[in-house]
Each structure stands twice: as C-alpha cells, then as structure tokens.
Amino acid sequence: MTMRMAFSPCPNDTFVFDAMVHGRIPGTPPVEVDFADVDVTNGAAERGEYDLVKVSYAALPWLLDQYTLLPCGGALGRGCGPLVLTRGSDSVAGKVVAVPGDRTTAYLLFRLWSADEPPAEVVVRPFHEIMPAVAAGEIDAGLVIHEARFTYQRYGLHSAKDLGDWWESTTGLPIPLGAILARKDLASRVGITPAEAARLVRASVEAAWADPSLSREYVLAHAQEMEDDVVDQHIGLYVNEFTRDLGDDGYAAVDALLGRAAEAGLVPRVTIPRLASV
Structure with a gap:
C-alpha cells in the first residue's frame, strides 16, 4: 500500500525525506508526496488526510487524537525562530x-x-x-x-x-517549529507502525547527512528559485541534532510552548506522549 506524505518544498524537508521518497531506505513503503505550506498541512492533518505529515507544533492539540508525534524529522532548534x-x-x-x-x-x-x-x-x-x-x-x-x-x-x-x-x-529552551506526525492506525493503512516509521525517518536523516550530494537535485528542484548559498544556510540551520532526535530538551521545549499557550487560553491543554524508543 502507498504511504501518503505531505511536507513543504523547503530545503530542510526535501533534504530530510529525499532518501525515503526515492527508495533508498529499506523497508519504506511506496511513497506519494504532496508539497504544501504548513498552514495547508495543518488543516489536512486535522482531516486525517495523510499517513505521514509535517505540521506546526502549535497545531498538535487538535491532532493527537489521530496522530502520533515522531521524535525525528522535524524542525526544532536555536537561532531559527520567526x-x-x-x-x-x-x-x-x-x-x-x-x-x-x-x-x-x-x-x-x-x-x-x-x-x-x-x-x-x-x-x-x-x-x-x-x-x-x-x-x-x-x-x-x-x-x-x-x-x-x-x-x-x-x-x-x-x-x-x-x-x-x-x-x-x-x-532557555530551543524553539519547536515543525513536527512530523504518523497516523496511529498506520500499520493497518501501510503495513508499518509509527515506531517503524520513525526508524525510517531517522535513517533518511542520517543518509542525507552521510552524502548530501545525493539529495541535491531533489532539493534544488523544489527550492523555489533560492540561491545555492541560501539553500545551504537553510539546511544548516533547520536540520540539526533535534532533527535526528528530539531528546529531553526537545520534548521540554514542546511542553513549554503548549503549556504556556494553554495557560494563556490560546490552545487546549494537552499532554505530549513520547513514542517508545526507536
């Protein structure tokens, strides 16, 4: 069965997912990708349209009934805020x-x-x-x-x-920007569990780092006419150690953002579950 994915055409996302999309990570189901801005994917995820999807961390309170947060593949870091x-x-x-x-x-x-x-x-x-x-x-x-x-x-x-x-x-915490979610019923839809999807995403991140040249054509094809140096700056800033694994600091950042927002009455209060070790 084909796994439907959605993420942005920005260099960090195409860099991260290139190896998965192009069949270089063993165990990945056939993939169909839609490119969309995050405000579009936030709404699509609320409707349950994708198996694996990049969304805003701010949207999680409306999505965790259908989706599991993966501890890898997203955008979270320092010096990278809006x-x-x-x-x-x-x-x-x-x-x-x-x-x-x-x-x-x-x-x-x-x-x-x-x-x-x-x-x-x-x-x-x-x-x-x-x-x-x-x-x-x-x-x-x-x-x-x-x-x-x-x-x-x-x-x-x-x-x-x-x-x-x-x-x-x-x-004192990094800033949580974009999250990768997998449908909770992923196994029945495409034959892999959310935890297995996380292993594939992490392997795709590591493959991108191991040989950046392999993803270059895919990245540039979707980079919206960005100059090469801007593409490199973009990837260098948004693909970092938190992309490989959120870790304690990453989860603390997510909890702090959504906790503060809930206290201010801006989002429903929610607990972020950690996916079992992958």
Missing part, C-alpha cells in the same frame, strides 16, 4: 500584521509575545507573499519563517523582533 518584519517600526501595537497561518508555531509565539500590545488586525497570507506585501505598504508588518531570515534585507525591511531569540531568552 521574525517580525516592518518597514522601520519596532512596535506592532494597533497595526495590521500578516502571518503564515493561524495555527502555526510562528503565530502562536507572536500571540504570546504581543499579548500586552496586540495588533489591530491579523491576516493570513502564504509566507512567500508576506515580505513583498510589507515592502509595498499593503500591510504594516509581517511574521516570516524559513529562508526569509536570510533574505528580508533585500526588501528593505527591518527585523522588529526575532521571536526565536525572545523564546530562548525567556525559557
């Missing part, structure tokens, strides 16, 4: 702000950070549209993710706040 961009102001109070999705980790961090001085209006836009809209004066500020942290200066924009730095200085 940025609040403006044309010069350091404040978003009373402003119109574009965000890349209403259940993204970026937006959840933004809501925690801006609670005392909230914007007047929040609009959702695909992340690649946000910087041009801010630069053109269509909106006052934008919340950006991914490679935008390497390119926003080209639009003449100002980083009003690095929410990753804010989170790390507040908690």
Whole structure:
C-alpha cells in the first residue's frame, strides 16, 4: 500500500525525506508526496488526510487524537525562530500584521509575545507573499519563517523582533517549529507502525547527512528559485541534532510552548506522549 506524505518544498524537508521518497531506505513503503505550506498541512492533518505529515507544533492539540508525534524529522532548534518584519517600526501595537497561518508555531509565539500590545488586525497570507506585501505598504508588518531570515534585507525591511531569540531568552529552551506526525492506525493503512516509521525517518536523516550530494537535485528542484548559498544556510540551520532526535530538551521545549499557550487560553491543554524508543 502507498504511504501518503505531505511536507513543504523547503530545503530542510526535501533534504530530510529525499532518501525515503526515492527508495533508498529499506523497508519504506511506496511513497506519494504532496508539497504544501504548513498552514495547508495543518488543516489536512486535522482531516486525517495523510499517513505521514509535517505540521506546526502549535497545531498538535487538535491532532493527537489521530496522530502520533515522531521524535525525528522535524524542525526544532536555536537561532531559527520567526521574525517580525516592518518597514522601520519596532512596535506592532494597533497595526495590521500578516502571518503564515493561524495555527502555526510562528503565530502562536507572536500571540504570546504581543499579548500586552496586540495588533489591530491579523491576516493570513502564504509566507512567500508576506515580505513583498510589507515592502509595498499593503500591510504594516509581517511574521516570516524559513529562508526569509536570510533574505528580508533585500526588501528593505527591518527585523522588529526575532521571536526565536525572545523564546530562548525567556525559557532557555530551543524553539519547536515543525513536527512530523504518523497516523496511529498506520500499520493497518501501510503495513508499518509509527515506531517503524520513525526508524525510517531517522535513517533518511542520517543518509542525507552521510552524502548530501545525493539529495541535491531533489532539493534544488523544489527550492523555489533560492540561491545555492541560501539553500545551504537553510539546511544548516533547520536540520540539526533535534532533527535526528528530539531528546529531553526537545520534548521540554514542546511542553513549554503548549503549556504556556494553554495557560494563556490560546490552545487546549494537552499532554505530549513520547513514542517508545526507536
């Protein structure tokens, strides 16, 4: 049976999953991939559309009834947080702000950070549209993710706040961005358990590190016209030790993010179960 997967076309995801998708990890079922921004995959996961899917950690409270969090393959780290961009102001109070999705980790961090001085209006836009809209004066500020942290200066924009730095200085923990989930009924759907899926994902991560040249064509084919140096920076930042294994610090970061958000009334309270050792 074919395993339906969904993740973004960003270099970190294509780098991580290249070996799985192209049959270089023994035991992987045949794979069908859909590429989509995370706000799209968050909604698709809530409808149970995929067997293996990349979502925002902020969306987990609505997904854990159907899915199991895998301890590998995702995006979590330090110095990699979302940025609040403006044309010069350091404040978003009373402003119109574009965000890349209403259940993204970026937006959840933004809501925690801006609670005392909230914007007047929040609009959702695909992340690649946000910087041009801010630069053109269509909106006052934008919340950006991914490679935008390497390119926003080209639009003449100002980083009003690095929410990753804010989170790390507040908690001392890494920032949890994107999670990999497997359906709890994966065995009946494609013949492997979530724990077995985690072993395959981890093997794919390790294969990507062992010979990065093998994934290069796949990464560049989906990199949305990024320059090679931006692609390399992107992979170097978002594919790290937490991609191989969340570990105690990774799980603590997830618990802290969702715990703080629950206390603020922003998400339902949830306990994150750890998958048995893989």
